[in-house]
Amino acid sequence: MTSNKKTVAEKRLYSILDVQSAKKVASIWLEGAELENAIDFGLPEVDDRYHVWRVPLLAKSNGVRLGEVVIDARNSLILEGKSTNPATLEARLLGRQERPISPRRVSHKSNSKYELSDLRNTIAGGDCEEILQELPAESVDLVFTSPPYYNARPEYADYLTYDEYLLKLRKIIHNTHRVLSEGRFFVINIAPVLIRRASRGEASKRIAVPFDVHQLFIQEGFEFMEDIIWEKPEGAGWATSRGRRFAADRNPLQYKAVPVTEYILVYRKKTAKLIDWNIRAHPNPELVAQSRIDDDYERTNIWRIPPSYDKRHPAIFPLEMAEKVVKYYSFKKDVVLDPFAGIGTVGRAATRLGRRFILIEQDMNYVNIIRDEAKAWMGPEARNILTINCPPISVDDTLL
Ligand SMILES: C[S@@+](CC[C@H](N)C(=O)[O-])C[C@H]1O[C@@H](n2cnc3c(N)ncnc32)[C@H](O)[C@@H]1O
Known part of the structure; x- marks a missing residue:
């Protein structure tokens, strides 16, 4: 039966x-x-x-x-x-006495010095979930990114449900954990999304994406370090009609704040080692010295930075923000990864600050913009960029 x-x-x-x-x-x-x-x-x-x-x-x-x-x-x-x-x-x-270990994975590079990554500047076209699997373990020193937005309108959505969106991000965070070096940082620019109402009878909705994504980082072996608030100066964001109804009627319960901030959340790949180890065990102390940060650094967790706009991409982050993150969380010559590279702001910041970059972007129009932009960032050196799933960069020296 x-x-x-x-x-x-x-x-x-x-x-x-x-x-x-x-x-x-x-x-x-x-x-x-x-x-x-x-x-x-x-x-x-x-x-x-x-x-x-x-x-x-x-x-x-x-x-x-x-x-x-x-x-x-x-x-x-x-x-x-x-x-x-x-x-x-x-x-x-082996029946050996166990050494005290970190609650998460112990790195294979857990000796007193670590090796510098040998990755070179790279631009890759494709889904980062897959491309990340091609990168060697612990070959990246910093991740800075802003993920694609969750758009709940089915006609525009890349993801059918919010759960599906979170699952995709989780897989990417998981794959990034593998490629990130021990004790290094994953910085993510992220904000709640506003889902506009579809009709007059419906309410608009806000989804607290950063709080859900925070859980994913913790589950995937990262430690929470900072919640930096990116505050856009007065004016930015006011174009949204949020709060207009309240401004007119002033009824309690209808209060709605106009969002003028986003988060820059900072996580560290979990390890038993102190950050001090990452500094002391660096194989080239001269690079550490050259990476010291000037006096004009951000003192608090509120960073006031004007947003950037570019007609070629709807959601870029400001170069100033990328430069602060790269400066504060990496050393010179380090490898900085952006798995959702857009038009490559992180690559530009990394190059300006003497770091290497790995940029992954699935939209080939943006990949081509990065390939083009890289020539302006790097001059003839751009021809040495490794390209994956896209043509090599040819540099016509007369045009530079
Ligand atoms: C918010 S934008 C990042 C913009 C970028 N910070 C800049 O300043 O140009 C997110 C980007 O992720 C890309 N993207 C979405 N899903 C992806 C995936 N699975 N793999 C790689 N790129 C993806 C989108 O095409 C979009 O360009």
Whole structure:
């Protein structure tokens, strides 16, 4: 007799439905840690309170339980912070006393010095979720980006639902965690979105995107550092009709503030090491000295910067903002990544400040603008930029 009873995973519409799939995901992780010859799996269990699969890890030699791999059942990503660290697994396999470890992944570069990334300036066309997988682990020193907006109107939306939008961002944050060096920063410019009402009978809505995205950073192994408020000077933002009704009627409850701020949220890839380590262990102290910040730095978490407009792109951030972030959170010659590069403001800031850049953008019109702009930023040097999924940059010296 066949039972048509649904499993928990099926009821919850998880992307991992059975123990075989959970083991498959876990074995990819195990191979990445080069432990597949020493470790077997126990019976995976689904835990629908936390929407995860737990895959027990057993020593092949004696079946002793060493730890577990925890997989997000909804999107099949490994939850590094919740899974047993490979270094811990190795120590347990060898019967060694465990060293105190960070609650998250321990870096392979955890010796006293780290290596400088050998990535060169790069412009890549395509979906950053995929391109990020091509970059070596821990090869990027700073991420600064502003993600695409969530637009709830189905006729313009790239994402069918808000959950789908958040899932996409989560995968990108996850993939970025891998390429970011130990203890380095991910800075994101982000703001709540206003969903205009579709008809007179409906209310407009604000979605608190930064607070949802904050959760994703924490779950993906980042530590919260700063909430910087980008305040646009009076005038900017007032074009929105928000608050007009209240201004006329002045009824309580109808009060609506005109948004004139956005967030610049700062996260650090979680590590047990202090920021001081990132400075002291830098292999070239001269570069550290050259990167010291002048006296005119921002003293508070309110940065007043006029917004920028460019007719070629609807949502660029100001060069001044990118320059502050690059200066405050990277050293000279560092590699700065923008996975949602737009027309490449981060690349321009990085070049002006003597850093390298990795720019990923899926819209080929913007990629071509970056390829063109790079010649103005860099002169003949632009021909050395590595291009991925787009033609190399040819520089006609007579035009420079
Ligand atoms: C808010 S804009 C960034 C603008 C940029 N900060 C600048 O100053 O030019 C976000 C960009 O992300 C790009 N984008 C959206 N989804 C993407 C994806 N999956 N991979 C790469 N780029 C993407 C969009 O085409 C858009 O240009």
